[in-house]
Amino acid sequence: xxxxxxxxxxxxxxxxxxxxxxxxxxxxxxxxxxxxxxxxxxxxxxxxxxxxxxxxxxxxxxxxxxxxxxxxxxxxxxxxxxxxxxxxxxxxxxxxxxxxxxxxxxxxxxxxxxxxxxxxxxxxxxxxxxxxxxxxxxxxxxxxxxxxxxxxxxxxxxxxxxxxxxxxxxxxxxxxxxxxxxxxxxxxxxxxxxxxxxxxxxxxxxxxxxxxxxxxxxxxxxxxxxxxxxxxxxxxxxxxxxxxxxxxxxxxxxxxx
Numbered sequence: 001x002x003x004x005x006x007x008x009x010x011x012x013x014x015x016x017x018x019x020x021x022x023x024x025x026x027x028x029x030x031x032x033x034x035x036x037x038x039x040x041x042x043x044x045x046x047x048x049x050x051x052x053x054x055x056x057x058x059x060x061x062x063x064x065x066x067x068x069x070x071x072x073x074x075x076x077x078x079x080x081x082x083x084x085x086x087x088x089x090x091x092x093x094x095x096x097x098x099x100x101x102x103x104x105x106x107x108x109x110x111x112x113x114x115x116x117x118x119x120x121x122x123x124x125x126x127x128x129x130x131x132x133x134x135x136x137x138x139x140x141x142x143x144x145x146x147x148x149x150x151x152x153x154x155x156x157x158x159x160x161x162x163x164x165x166x167x168x169x170x171x172x173x174x175x176x177x178x179x180x181x182x183x184x185x186x187x188x189x190x191x192x193x194x195x196x197x198x199x200x201x202x203x204x205x206x207x208x209x210x211x212x213x214x215x216x217x218x219x220x221x222x223x224x225x226x227x228x229x230x231x232x233x234x235x236x237x238x239x240x241x242x243x244x245x246x247x248x249x250x251x252x253x254x255x256x257x
Contacts, residue, residue: 001066002029002052002169002201008060009044010052011223021047023063023091023225029218034195034202036212049171049223052203054078066168068077083162083200087174092158095147099157103127104145105159122216130195134160134190145245152183156190163194170195172204176211188215209241221248227238 009022011111012104021044037109054075063071093102176184195202221229
């Protein structure tokens with residue numbers, strides 16, 4: 001469960017350039033809820049995610065994850081319960097390490113391993129079995145370096161690494177924007193599967209309004225650091241891109257129809 005109360009984040013405080021990026025946001029998300037987030041550039045979408053993850057220190061409010069307040073917790077401690085996937089497929093993996101080595105790093109980030117060295121036979125079998133779910137043939141390439149993978153394969157692996165340790169929260173920051181349409185479709189299908197199967201809170205930033213309405217269970221529109229729309233259920237099912245653009249006067253060219 002994620003609970004955000006009156007969250008505020010400012011940049012360049014005390015200068016002529018001071019501005020409020022997040023302006024008193026309140027948000028509650030239950031386990032299994034998949035929230036898609038849309039908004040023009042500068043609306044505060046990525047700042048919201050970075051504030052939740054601990055990249056930015058917040059200026060006001062409270063963030064609670066799975067019953068624990070994390071508002072002042074350092075980023076590395078929050079990472080135990082938060083998985084992240086970024087827009088750039090190069091960001092989420094160690095490019096000069098093998099597929100199984102990358103999976104081992106992700107899998108063991110919340111486990112105490114003592115003095116055990118390398119990857120155990122049991123873990124190796126688990127990784128091979130699990131990665132076969134991606135249906136990309138990577139289970140037969142476990143000892144290949146990640147730098148040899150295509151962008152779509154790498155992003156799919158990154159998504160799998162983000163969920164393998166069973167986080168409470170998964171943050172996706174335009175994680176399909178750099179992929180070709182076929183790869184993006186595959187990664188979104190996997191996102192839907194993991195969000196439902198793992199029963200974590202999932203938050204996905206996208207500039208594609210069609211994807212925002214077709215994927216997930218709830219859609220939020222941000223504007224000037226605030227949430228100006230929060231729809232789910234029948235209201236969301238009946239919402240179209242055209243209605244969304246007309247109702248909220250969205251005119252950003254990057255927000256695709």
